[in-house]
Amino acid sequence: MSAGEGRLERRFEALREAGRGGFVSYISAGDPDRETSLAILRGLPAAGADVIEIGVPFTDPMADGPAIQAANQRALRGGMTLRGTLEMVQEFRRQDNDTPIALMGYFNPIYRYGVEAFSRDAAAAGIDGLIVVDLPPEEDAELRVPALAAGLRVIRLTAPTSDDRRLPRILEGAGGFIYHVAITGITGTTSASADAVAAAVERLRRHTDLPLAVGFGIRTPEQAAEVARVADAAVVGSALVQRIADCLEHEKPEPEEIVESVLSLVRDLAGGVRSARA
Amino acid sequence: MKPEPLNTYRAGPDEHGHFGIYGGRYVAETLMPLILEVERAYRDAQQDPSFQAELDYYLKHYVGRPSPLYFAERLTRHFGGAKIYFKRDELNHTGSHKANNCIGQALLARRMGKRRVIAETGAGQHGVAVATFCALFDIPCVIYMGEVDMERQAPNVFRMRLLGAEVRAAKSGSRTLKDAMNEALRDWVANVDTTYYLIGTAAGPHPYPEMVRNFQSVIGREAREQIMEAEGRLPDTLVACIGGGSNAIGLFHPFLDDPSVRIVGVEAAGHGISTGQHAASITGGAPGVLHGNRTYLLQDADGQIAEAHSISAGLDYPGIGPEHAWLRDSGRVDYVSATDDEALDAFKLCTRLEGIIPALEPAHALAHVARIAGELPSDHLIVMNMCGRGDKDVPSVAKALGMDNGA
Numbered sequence: 001m002s003a004g005e006g007r008l009e010r011r012f013e014a015l016r017e018a019g020r021g022g023f024v025s026y027i028s029a030g031d032p033d034r035e036t037s038l039a040i041l042r043g044l045p046a047a048g049a050d051v052i053e054i055g056v057p058f059t060d061p062m063a064d065g066p067a068i069q070a071a072n073q074r075a076l077r078g079g080m081t082l083r084g085t086l087e088m089v090q091e092f093r094r095q096d097n098d099t100p101i102a103l104m105g106y107f108n109p110i111y112r113y114g115v116e117a118f119s120r121d122a123a124a125a126g127i128d129g130l131i132v133v134d135l136p137p138e139e140d141a142e143l144r145v146p147a148l149a150a151g152l153r154v155i156r157l158t159a160p161t162s163d164d165r166r167l168p169r170i171l172e173g174a175g176g177f178i179y180h181v182a183i184t185g186i187t188g189t190t191s192a193s194a195d196a197v198a199a200a201v202e203r204l205r206r207h208t209d210l211p212l213a214v215g216f217g218i219r220t221p222e223q224a225a226e227v228a229r230v231a232d233a234a235v236v237g238s239a240l241v242q243r244i245a246d247c248l249e250h251e252k253p254e255p256e257e258i259v260e261s262v263l264s265l266v267r268d269l270a271g272g273v274r275s276a277r278a
Numbered sequence: 279m280k281p282e283p284l285n286t287y288r289a290g291p292d293e294h295g296h297f298g299i300y301g302g303r304y305v306a307e308t309l310m311p312l313i314l315e316v317e318r319a320y321r322d323a324q325q326d327p328s329f330q331a332e333l334d335y336y337l338k339h340y341v342g343r344p345s346p347l348y349f350a351e352r353l354t355r356h357f358g359g360a361k362i363y364f365k366r367d368e369l370n371h372t373g374s375h376k377a378n379n380c381i382g383q384a385l386l387a388r389r390m391g392k393r394r395v396i397a398e399t400g401a402g403q404h405g406v407a408v409a410t411f412c413a414l415f416d417i418p419c420v421i422y423m424g425e426v427d428m429e430r431q432a433p434n435v436f437r438m439r440l441l442g443a444e445v446r447a448a449k450s451g452s453r454t455l456k457d458a459m460n461e462a463l464r465d466w467v468a469n470v471d472t473t474y475y476l477i478g479t480a481a482g483p484h485p486y487p488e489m490v491r492n493f494q495s496v497i498g499r500e501a502r503e504q505i506m507e508a509e510g511r512l513p514d515t516l517v518a519c520i521g522g523g524s525n526a527i528g529l530f531h532p533f534l535d536d537p538s539v540r541i542v543g544v545e546a547a548g549h550g551i552s553t554g555q556h557a558a559s560i561t562g563g564a565p566g567v568l569h570g571n572r573t574y575l576l577q578d579a580d581g582q583i584a585e586a587h588s589i590s591a592g593l594d595y596p597g598i599g600p601e602h603a604w605l606r607d608s609g610r611v612d613y614v615s616a617t618d619d620e621a622l623d624a625f626k627l628c629t630r631l632e633g634i635i636p637a638l639e640p641a642h643a644l645a646h647v648a649r650i651a652g653e654l655p656s657d658h659l660i661v662m663n664m665c666g667r668g669d670k671d672v673p674s675v676a677k678a679l680g681m682d683n684g685a
Contacts, residue, residue, distance in 0.1 A: 057582075059451060059583040060451065060456065060460055062569070065464070107304060107567045112566060134305055138303055139302050139303060159308035162307060184467060185468035186468060
């Protein structure tokens with residue numbers, strides 16, 4: 001499958017044909033516990049997620065703001081691991097073989113797992129692409145080579161600080177889509193203006209034909225729609241995991257309530273994205 | 279079995295910042311251009327004689343270098359073996375070796391036109407040094423410090439605030455140095471245009487481990503000259519404590535290619551390696567990637583970072599500088615450990631016999647000296663880095679010893 005079309009390519013092609021932007025929905029694996037998290041994961045495609053980004057919990061998520069930090073902590077307390085994340089994806093694949101899944105995480109758990117074994121197991125579980133936050137192009141060969149051999153896409157990140165001189169370096173060897181970080185900052189904090197996003201997308205388009213997903217700071221259906229108007233996809237993460245945190249504030253929250261609350265937000269966000277170019 | 283010796287141990291890192299498999303630049307893309315900019319600016323400064331001249335000026339007239347190499351005669355007699363010398367970096371302005379690096383990087387930040395400085399601190403020694411030079415150069419600074427450390431190093435928090443720094447508590451995770459570093463990195467990502475991140479130890483993304491080592495190597499260069507003057511020959515053994523390892527690499531680096539010099543780094547064994555509550559990344563950890571570099575880390579089988587433990591806030595970190603990781607694998611430097619209790623005993627002994635109150639960090643180095651000195655012949659020369667003074671530790675030592683602070 002390494003050379004051919006995968007789920008990511010097919011999905012972005014379908015979105016292009018449908019003439020709309022996509023919605024990338026992030027969840028932290030195992031947040032707030034394995035069963036609830038799996039139920040959310042299973043509900044995402046029907047709620048309107050075009051692509052799923054599943055976060056591997058890590059003790060030291062340096063690029064993440066308070067909401068995703070807390071989600072990581074909840075997942076770790078529940079015993080979630082990298083292996084456990086792959087198992088969740090494997091279970092999800094029994095019902096859905098079309099929705100692309102990108103695994104997002106920090107390098108240390110992958111390194112500890114072993115890059116060869118991880119690439120093999122991730123591909124076998126049904127992961128399509130990898131987003132490794134702290135592995136810039138200069139350092140990613142040790143994972144990129146086995147990942148590509150296993151048929152995984154290496155999804156590279158760009159940031160407002162990635163200037164025209166640096167972009168070619170990032171884009172060479174990139175696959176699946178480009179994840180553009182809209183702001184200089186951590187997840188779930190400030191938001192970029194619509195103009196800034198449009199300008200960034202225009203600049204990136206000059207350098208690559210890969211689909212462009214934009215994330216960081218997108219919270220509302222309106223913001224998601226603004227992004228999906230110009231980019232190929234909008235990514236929402238912190239707002240969704242914050243919804244879990246809010247549910248947990250209630251006295252004895254039922255797992256079904258948490259699942260329904262998160263999926264209802266996903267429906268709203270996906271609705272925003274779908275109406276963007278209408 | 280030890281690996282074959284190399285021709286030189288002083289050539290690292292390579293152009294991408296790797297010491298063997300260690301080091302590197304493992305940071306989010308947002309930070310990559312900034313880190314490349316720091317490297318360019320540092321290379322430029324290295325070529326500029328006026329930068330070195332300015333650095334030398336401040337080291338001499340403001341920090342108070344050279345620091346003395348002192349023959350600790352009473353401790354030597356007490357152990358009845360090797361001759362013990364202290365490299366007195368605790369006499370530096372601000373009370374530790376941290377000033378050597380801070381002045382260098384503060385000059386670099388000024389040269390780069392940065393209007394704001396951020397830093398992480400564990401024991402507060404680095405934070406105090408950063409706050410000091412930022413006061414001197416009139417640069418606003420924010421210091422991140424773990425909430426737990428703010429409690430146990432309260433005097434340093436007060437000093438930083440007096441110096442005009444804003445001290446922000448890191449409240450996530452273990453609320454110690456590792457979390458302070460996470461917060462500093464998050465701040466840097468959000469303030470890329472204005473801010474210089476002044477890392478305090480020989481770790482983090484390239485070029486920091488190399489740059490901090492180079493600024494700290496003044497310790498070893500001076501010690502080399504001073505021991506030649508005092509004894510007419512090189513020392514037989516060097517001993518220094520290791521958290522991130524900046525004082526140690528500063529002492530060790532100029533001696534790495536002298537095969538007759540035995541070099542020992544002392545990690546913090548906390549309650550004991552076997553209890554799991556320690557900060558000995560090399561003795562009790564495995565290679566991994568955190569905070570921008572690959573190095574030995576305390577971690578579990580899933581690659582989650584473990585919480586370190588040490589009575590010394592300055593050593594309470596689950597990693598170590600990447601050059602140390604490489605020096606360990608190459609067999610050039612031996613890494614051992616000392617427990618909280620051993621460090622406390624050394625702290626008390628040094629205070630009583632030499633009238634020097636050591637910081638809890640070098641008290642770990644002294645604990646190892648105490649272990650070996652008596653077994654060595656009287657013509658064996660030990661140089662130990664007394665890298666910080668213990669005033670900041672008096673309240674927590676009093677607590678650990680069950681003494682009423684101030685009574």
